[in-house]
């Protein structure tokens with residue numbers, strides 16, 4: 359059995375639907391003021407599932423792709439955890455769908471099921487896998503984490519904050535992206551900020567303003583605990599200068615800008631030496647605000663964003679590419695942001711001490727955790743440069759198909775009709791899907807879902823025929 363140093367992420371892959379709508383076009387279509395979605399929310403584009411894709415097909419695609427690109431024998435997976443909040447079945451986990459990939463190789467000895475709590479389920483899944491590898495139960499095989507979601511909202515101000523994607527991460531020892539498991543802090547509470555009580559609808563009930571405040575309060579609480587734990591262990595104060603990158607769950611980019619500014623304000627309130635004199639002077643007028651007042655102060659928001667801007671550009675901006683281009687991917691959002699850092703910065707991420715990335719995961723309702731990752735070069739194929747290349751971000755973004763807002767709305771209407779339905783066939787139109795992508799073909803009279811795989815170039819689809827349909 360291999361040693362257990364540096365447990366973490368060995369490899370990752372992302373899949374997002376090729377169908378997308380530009381936020382600028384959506385602004386015009388929705389009749390809102392120009393710049394509201396692009397500058398106000400900070401979003402560029404939004405991916406969405408067409409009627410042949412869903413969270414199951416996306417997760418089949420991304421798992422299949424990761425195993426293939428890294429040449430991983432499916433028998434070597436010992437734990438498979440899925441994070442998702444897109445409910446297709448209230449009992450049967452998405453994990454069981456993915457088992458089809460592993461059953462074929464004779465591997466049914468795989469622990470783990472789905473974790474669900476809004477956008478946090480992927481982090482729960484990831485921590486479960488990391489804990490497993492670090493535990494006495496570990497049998498020496500890899501863990502595999504899948505985050506898959508389709509974020510869709512009813513008509514109204516939340517609709518432009520949708521998105522869709524699936525991410526797969528291979529977990530094991532000697533990882534180029536390892537967990538500093540001692541530095542981990544959570545904040546969990548009961549609130550109704552975003553929830554899905556109507557089981558007949560895919561859309562959440564959202565208190566948008568409350569969800570923003572809850573997010574920032576959870577961030578503050580996690581950061582305080584995180585700093586306390588770090589200081590106890592290391593014996594010195596933690597500040598934002600102790601991490602090269604900060605990666606946030608990203609419902610929309612403006613909230614990420616506000617979040618980093620909030621950490622900066624926390625450092626100012628904690629008298630961290632990293633805050634320069636000019637920033638101290640600008641934030642001084644806000645030093646006596648109560649916690650509650652500080653969340654409501656627009657002036658503080660503006661001042662802290664302004665003083666934090668130069669560090670935001672260095673420590674946060676590299677993580678924003680995919681979340682701005684795809685939108686909120688719920689459970690996958692934080693990890694798409696991490697993938698963006700790897701993609702944008704892979705050639706400068708390795709340093710003698712190992713660069714640190716602080717991650718903040720938030721799921722409404724609410725659950726949140728801040729945790730720390732350390733980077734090292736890794737060994738091929740599990741190296742930072744190979745991960746960046748396998749992600750294929752540029753090619754995936756460039757090969758997308760922009761649709762008109764009207765087509766996006768029509769798709770949502772069709773999906774509203776299909777949600778929870780049985781006995782229907784999809785169009786099976788795979789013309790926009792990349793080769794190797796899984797897609798939904800039909801749902802039978804027993805609500806059983808059937809998927810197929812678009813043939814890989816120059817060959818046949820390898821592992822879909824017969825997926826639950828007995829072909």
Ligand code: ACO
Nearest residue numbers: 391392393394397398399515516519564566567569573609
């Ligand atoms: N040009 C530039 N900026 C503009 C313009 C314009 N023409 N018009 C508005 N804005 C700005 C506003 O000033 C505001 O910026 P600010 O936050 O810096 O004040 C921003 O655009 C948003 O506009 P609002 O009117 O404040 O908000 P809106 O009613 O559009 O709703 C919200 C935004 C609440 C984010 C909504 O989209 C929503 O409910 N989304 C889903 C919930 C969500 O994502 N919550 C986050 C955490 S929970 C989770 O992850 C699901």
